[in-house]
Amino acid sequence: MKAHEVIRAALADAAARLEVSLSPSAVELERPRDPAHGDVATNLALTLAKALKQKPRAVAERLVATVQLPQGLVRRIEIAGPGFINFFLAEAQLAGVLGVVLAGGDRYGRSEVGQGRPVNVEFVSANPTGPLHVGHGRQAALGDAIASLLEWTGWRVTREFYYNDGGGQIINLARSVQARIQELRGRPVALPEGGYHGEYIRDIAEHYVAAHPNDPEGADLDAVRRFAVQELRKEQDADLHAFGVKFDVYFLESSLYATSKVEETMRRLVAAGHTYEKDGALWLRTTDFGDDKDRVMRKRAEKGGDYTYFLPDVAYHVDKWERGFTRAINVQGADHHSTVTRVRIGLQALEMGIAPGYPEYVLHQMVTVMKGGAEMKISKRAGSYMTVRELVDEVGRDAVRYFFLMRRGDSHLVFDVDLAKSQTEENPVFYVQMAHARMSGIFRVAGREPASVPPEGADLGTLTQPEETELLKELADFPNLVAGAAAALEPHRVTSYLEGVARAAHAWYHKYRVLGEPQEAARLVLAAAVRRVLANGLHLLGISAPDRM
RNA sequence: GCGCCAGUAGCUCAGCUGGAUAGAGCGUCGGCCUCCGGAGCCGAAGGUCGUGGGUUCGAAUCCCGCCUGGCGCACCA
Numbered sequence: 001m002k003a004h005e006v007i008r009a010a011l012a013d014a015a016a017r018l019e020v021s022l023s024p025s026a027v028e029l030e031r032p033r034d035p036a037h038g039d040v041a042t043n044l045a046l047t048l049a050k051a052l053k054q055k056p057r058a059v060a061e062r063l064v065a066t067v068q069l070p071q072g073l074v075r076r077i078e079i080a081g082p083g084f085i086n087f088f089l090a091e092a093q094l095a096g097v098l099g100v101v102l103a104g105g106d107r108y109g110r111s112e113v114g115q116g117r118p119v120n121v122e123f124v125s126a127n128p129t130g131p132l133h134v135g136h137g138r139q140a141a142l143g144d145a146i147a148s149l150l151e152w153t154g155w156r157v158t159r160e161f162y163y164n165d166g167g168g169q170i171i172n173l174a175r176s177v178q179a180r181i182q183e184l185r186g187r188p189v190a191l192p193e194g195g196y197h198g199e200y201i202r203d204i205a206e207h208y209v210a211a212h213p214n215d216p217e218g219a220d221l222d223a224v225r226r227f228a229v230q231e232l233r234k235e236q237d238a239d240l241h242a243f244g245v246k247f248d249v250y251f252l253e254s255s256l257y258a259t260s261k262v263e264e265t266m267r268r269l270v271a272a273g274h275t276y277e278k279d280g281a282l283w284l285r286t287t288d289f290g291d292d293k294d295r296v297m298r299k300r301a302e303k304g305g306d307y308t309y310f311l312p313d314v315a316y317h318v319d320k321w322e323r324g325f326t327r328a329i330n331v332q333g334a335d336h337h338s339t340v341t342r343v344r345i346g347l348q349a350l351e352m353g354i355a356p357g358y359p360e361y362v363l364h365q366m367v368t369v370m371k372g373g374a375e376m377k378i379s380k381r382a383g384s385y386m387t388v389r390e391l392v393d394e395v396g397r398d399a400v401r402y403f404f405l406m407r408r409g410d411s412h413l414v415f416d417v418d419l420a421k422s423q424t425e426e427n428p429v430f431y432v433q434m435a436h437a438r439m440s441g442i443f444r445v446a447g448r449e450p451a452s453v454p455p456e457g458a459d460l461g462t463l464t465q466p467e468e469t470e471l472l473k474e475l476a477d478f479p480n481l482v483a484g485a486a487a488a489l490e491p492h493r494v495t496s497y498l499e500g501v502a503r504a505a506h507a508w509y510h511k512y513r514v515l516g517e518p519q520e521a522a523r524l525v526l527a528a529a530v531r532r533v534l535a536n537g538l539h540l541l542g543i544s545a546p547d548r549m
Numbered sequence: 550g551c552g553c554c555a556g557u558a559g560c561u562c563a564g565c566u567g568g569a570u571a572g573a574g575c576g577u578c579g580g581c582c583u584c585c586g587g588a589g590c591c592g593a594a595g596g597u598c599g600u601g602g603g604u605u606c607g608a609a610u611c612c613c614g615c616c617u618g619g620c621g622c623a624c625c626a
Contacts, residue, residue, distance in 0.1 A: 034569075043568060049606075056606065081569045082606065127626065168625055194625080281624055292551070292622085299624040309626050335620055337553055365554065365619075407562070410554060412619070414561070419575095424588060426575060434588070445585045477565090484565050496563055499573075510581095510590045527585090549588075 002100070003073060003093045004029055004040060011044055014067040018059070020048055031473060035466075038078065038086030039094065039473065045083040056083030094469060095460035095522075097476040101529040102455055109478045109536050113487075114155030120320055121147040122359075123331035124240070125162040128232040129173045130198055132239045134367045135333055137388040138413060141404035142364055143331040144245045145491035145541050152540060153486040158325070160249040162316065165229050166257065167309055172196065173232075174225035180205035181218030204231050239389045244397055244542055256315050262307060265315040265350070266297060274349040284310075289345040313339065314346035321347075321354055328359035329489065337363050362489050364409035371417040395420040398543045402429035405541055406495040423549075428499055432534065433546055435502035435509075439531035440547035442514050442524070450528040458521035467508040471526060474501045475533050482540070491541060498537045505530050 005024070012024040032041045045060035052059055060079045067077075076088040101108045123143025126136050147157045164170070176195040180202050183189065191197065208227050209216055218224050240247070256262050266282070269275050274285045280300030287294050297311045320328050332339075340361050347354045369376040369386050376386055392400050399420040406428060407413045425431050443450050463472065477497070485493040514523040535545035 030565080030568085032569075033572080037569070041569090046568070046606075084569065129626095164626060172625090279624085283624095296624045303624045306624095308624060313626090333620090334554065336626080338621055339626085340553090363554080408555095411562080412555075416561085419561095428574075430588075431574090434586090438586070438589090442585045481565075488566075490565095492563080493565070496573085497565095499563095503573080506589065507591085509585080510587090513585065515585055548586090 002096065003089055006070065006073060007040060007042075007087060010067050010069050011042060011063065014063050015044065015048065017066050018048070018052065018062055020051055031477060032086065035469075037080060037084070038076075039089040040087040042085050042087075043083075045079075045085060049083065059083065060085050091461060091464065094472045094476075095463050097472055098460060098525050098529045099455040101475055101478075101532055102453075102525070105532065106536060106539070108532060109482045109540070110152050110154070111479055111483050112154035113483065114150060114153050116154060116156050117327065118158065118325055119150055119155045119327040119329065120158045120160055120323075120325040120359075121150065121329045121331070122160045122162055123147075124245075125164075125332075126236060127164045127169055128229045128236065129169050129196060130232065131200060132236055132388040134369055134386050134388065134391060134415065137243065137391060137400060138364055138367050138404045138409075139331050139333065140240065140243055140245050140388070141401045141542070142362065142409055142491060145401075145405055145494070146329065146331065146362065146486075146489050148540050148542065149482065149486035149489070149491060149494075152482050155327075158249055159245075159247045160251055161247045162251045162253065163233070164253045164309070166253045166312070170225060170229065173201075173228050174221055176201050177204050177208065177224050177228045178218045178221060181209060181216075181224070184209060185217065200232075200235075204228050207231060239387065242389055242392050242397070243400070251316070251319075253312055253316070256312050256319070261315045261319055262312050265318055266307075266311060268350050268352070269297070269314075269346070272349055272351050284346065284349060286342065286345045286349070289348055291341060291345055295342060310339075310342055310346065313343050314350075317343055317347055317359060318350065318352075318354075321352075321358070326355075329362060330359050331362045331364070334363040334365050337361075360489075362409055365412045367404075367413045367415055369415045369417060391415075391417075398433070399427070399429050401542050402432075402495060405491045408490065408492050428495070429543065430549075431506075432495075432498045432502045432538065433544075434549060435505040436531055436534040436538070436545045437547060437549045438509055439505065439527045439534070442527050444547070446515055446524070448524070450531055453521070453524045453528050455525045458525050459519075460522050460525065462519040462522045463526055465508075465512065467504065467511060468526065471501075471504045471508055471530060474504055475529055478533050478537070494537055494541055498534060501530065501534060501537070505534070 008024040008027045008029060011027045012022055015022055027042060027044055029040050029042050032038060045063055046056045049056040049059050057079060060083045064077055064079060064085060072090055073093060074087050075090045078086045080086055121143055124132070124136055124140050126132055144159070147159050151157050172192060172195055175192040179189045179191050179195065184205055204227070205218070208218060208224060211227070212223065215223060269284060274288060275297065276283055276285065281296045282298040283294045284297050285294050295310055296308050298307050299305055317328065344356065344358065347358060348356060395417060403415055403420050404413070419427055423430055440450070481493060481497050485491060512523070514520060514527060517523065538545040
């Protein structure tokens with residue numbers, strides 16, 4: 001908000017006169033929880049105390065004496081506690097946010113810190129060996145929301161899905177399908193060790209036979225493999241579509257072999273001098289870079305002589321880097337966290353100037369699904385697990401996305417199916433959407449469009465009830481909140497925020513009437529702005545903002 | 550054994566990157582319907598922030614030890 005920037009600059013200026021130079025962006029402003037502490041507060045005096053070798057309160061007094069603010073911005077300044085400086089904004093300033101919100105429209109909350117720089121966000125990246133399960137769902141919601149947050153803060157985002165369509169798991173898949181084809185021919189065969197038991201394997205087998213009359217036995221393993229991968233990719237795409245996630249790039253592991261990038265990466269690693277041969281295998285000396293043991297890059301002949309997953313992973317990230325993504329974020333389940341250091345080390349060992357922290361990782365913990373008070377057990381091997389699509393079909397896309405986003409990725413997530421389905425206030429997504437619907441309802445009854453209430457036509461000075469100032473402050477927070485959530489890669493901050501706005505909106509709505517009151521014009525503006533911020537926050541997370549429910 | 554993550558109200562979780570008296574929802578208890586949607590709102594009770602040290606003006610937040618739980622520790626991905 002504008003007032004914040006003015007205060008920030010004025011404080012930086014005042015600090016300069018105390019012979020401490022700092023940029024305005026280094027001045028921390030916060031919104032005190034307690035309204036008695038003003039509308040805006042800074043801890044600047046506390047942070048400067050050490051450098052100036054003075055008591056924080058003394059620094060605060062000098063800052064307050066020195067700071068120069070334009071007339072009409074602030075009605076009072078206080079020094080409180082250990083040395084906080086609290087600013088009480090003039091009423092007109094607070095309501096000024098309404099004009100900003102409505103002028104911003106569906107862009108209110110955006111900022112430009114990213115400056116149009118490119119960033120690659122990779123997520124889901126499920127192997128094409130089965131349908132997407134709830135863990136992938138969490139990842140899809142998280143990755144999509146993080147990508148969205150980055151877009152909102154001015155980054156040029158590419159959403160990318162990486163398919164491991166090579167490697168042992170795929171062979172496993174093909175053999176599993178082959179076994180089911182034999183079964184269809186009336187010759188039951190045991191599934192290969194570590195094979196896939198899911199019912200969907202039988203479906204693929206049937207489809208293969210129907211599509212390949214010239215290979216009823218499924219003898220052509222390569223054809224079976226290609227067919228199975230294609231079928232499962234189609235399924236996964238349908239799942240993602242149902243979830244409303246769109247990717248810009250689908251990157252196939254097999255393409256890294258086709259373009260010789262895996263070999264090239266290996267050659268570069270050998271040339272950089274961090275490799276050695278032992279027991280017939282080729283190793284990378286990752287211990288040189290802090291790993292606890294060295295890693296195999298190419299298996300020995302008895303194990304097939306091919307590459308481990310590690311090398312294509314490194315090659316893939318070299319490719320990202322060479323495509324111009326100086327920033328890359330990978331969203332993965334925490335069960336894959338061991339790959340983090342390995343991939344980074346692989347990139348460092350190439351000595352090609354890639355930043356040590358590249359790529360960034362957002363790791364999320366597991367999901368447990370609760371239904372009817374009982375945990376739904378997930379067993380991938382037995383093929384019994386809840387898929388994303390089943391979840392979406394049962395509780396709806398909005399609820400699934402919201403529930404996956406409302407917790408920090410770091411903590412385990414309990415998905416309560418019954419709660420997600422309930423149409424009551426206990427359900428947070430319902431609660432937030434309801435607040436939006438209520439604001440819309442006011443305009444429906446008034447027979448007006450929310451866009452038809454320009455703030456210029458209203459006396460916003462009449463918005464003086466405590467519930468109204470609370471709402472104004474919440475609305476003013478939105479851009480800052482989005483920026484913080486984007487910087488931390490933490491979408492759950494947005495859901496927390498939305499619940500706060502919804503709570504304030506419900507409280508206000510219940511206590512005061514809008515239509516037919518003397519303050520009607522101003523309150524309509526407030527309702528329009530609240531509706532706008534709720535809609536922007538929900539849309540940012542990929543959730544709809546219904547006008548009625 | 551080693552590594553990563555978590556431990557905050559009875560339950561599920563926030564806590565804005567070190568700030569003021571630690572917050573919200575559910576649950577419990579008590580209130581509120583001639584109303585723009587009661588599918589809602591208001592209030593109360595409820596805390597040794599796992600634990601022991603340390604860092605400093607100030608710690609749920611940063612550092613070290615320990616306890617508990619989850620996940621990982623392949624020439625699988």
